[in-house]
Amino acid sequence: NAGVTQTPKFRILKIGQSMTLQCTQDMNHNYMYWYRQDPGMGLKLIYYSVGAGITDKGEVPNGYNVSRSTTEDFPLRLELAAPSQTSVYFCASSLAGEGDTQYFGPGTRLTVL
Amino acid sequence: LAKTTQPISMDSYEGQEVNITCSHNNIATNDYITWYQQFPSQGPRFIIQGYKTKVKNEVASLFIPADRKSSTLSLPRVSLSDTAVYYCLVENNNNDMRFGAGTRLTVKP
Numbered sequence: 001n002a003g004v005t006q007t008p009k010f011r012i013l014k015i016g017q018s019m020t021l022q023c024t025q026d027m028n029h030n031y032m033y034w035y036r037q038d039p040g041m042g043l044k045l046i047y048y049s050v051g052a053g054i055t056d057k058g059e060v061p062n063g064y065n066v067s068r069s070t071t072e073d074f075p076l077r078l079e080l081a082a083p084s085q086t087s088v089y090f091c092a093s094s095l096a097g098e099g100d101t102q103y104f105g106p107g108t109r110l111t112v113l
Numbered sequence: 114l115a116k117t118t119q120p121i122s123m124d125s126y127e128g129q130e131v132n133i134t135c136s137h138n139n140i141a142t143n144d145y146i147t148w149y150q151q152f153p154s155q156g157p158r159f160i161i162q163g164y165k166t167k168v169k170n171e172v173a174s175l176f177i178p179a180d181r182k183s184s185t186l187s188l189p190r191v192s193l194s195d196t197a198v199y200y201c202l203v204e205n206n207n208n209d210m211r212f213g214a215g216t217r218l219t220v221k222p
Contacts, residue, residue, distance in 0.1 A: 004156070031208075040214065040215075041214055041215075042117075042200055042211075042212030042213050042214045042215055043157070043200070043212045044212070045210055048208055050208070056208070058208075059211075090156050090157070092156070097206065097208050098145075098205075098206040099145030099147065099162060099204055099206070101147075101159045101162070102149075102157075102159065103159075104155075104156025104157050104158070105156050106154070106155060106156055107154070107155070107156055
């Protein structure tokens with residue numbers, strides 16, 4: 001099993017550009033999450049999904065959109081990139097919510113200039 | 114959801130026991146406490162989880178006092194490879210979760 005994979009590993013965007021961060025898991029997990037991690041800070045939850053077709057906002061959803069059309073994939077969309085979105089983005093999955101172990105991908109480092 | 118507070122950094126030497134405490138004063142009765150380890154340029158990795166009292170696995174122990182306002186991650190006999198950032202996470206069954214800012218542990222030879 002590859003676990004949780006994320007692409008791309010690095011990306012530089014100009015202000016106002018859009019992009020999609022890809023996340024795929026092969027563990028047949030129901031729950032998937034997107035976090036951002038700013039330097040010296042903990043992870044903040046952007047969006048999560050409890051299953052295909054169901055998504056919900058986390059702590060910091062503004063400026064982002066998600067979709068969950070399949071169990072495996074949970075892409076994160078940035079429509080109008082802003083410098084404040086410069087961060088490292090982590091995708092994670094778990095079999096069940098409610099405190100179940102989360103498995104994280106390797107992250108995507110995004111810089112918006 | 115409870116705010117989590119951790120020390121910014123800690124130093125230790127190989128072979129010592131390391132205890133990292135996380136404060137979560139307003140923790141609710143249905144909140145879980147989980148600790149993750151993160152190496153540079155990697156995603157966090159699960160270490161241990163608990164609800165109350167003491168939990169132990171092959172790599173760590175987790176102590177949670179009766180009032181649950183704090184939790185302590187204990188790493189026995191650390192090695193250089195334990196140098197990492199350690200995060201505590203408080204979460205409930207409504208998918209509300211709050212990571213601490215992390216404790217950077219440096220293990221010296």
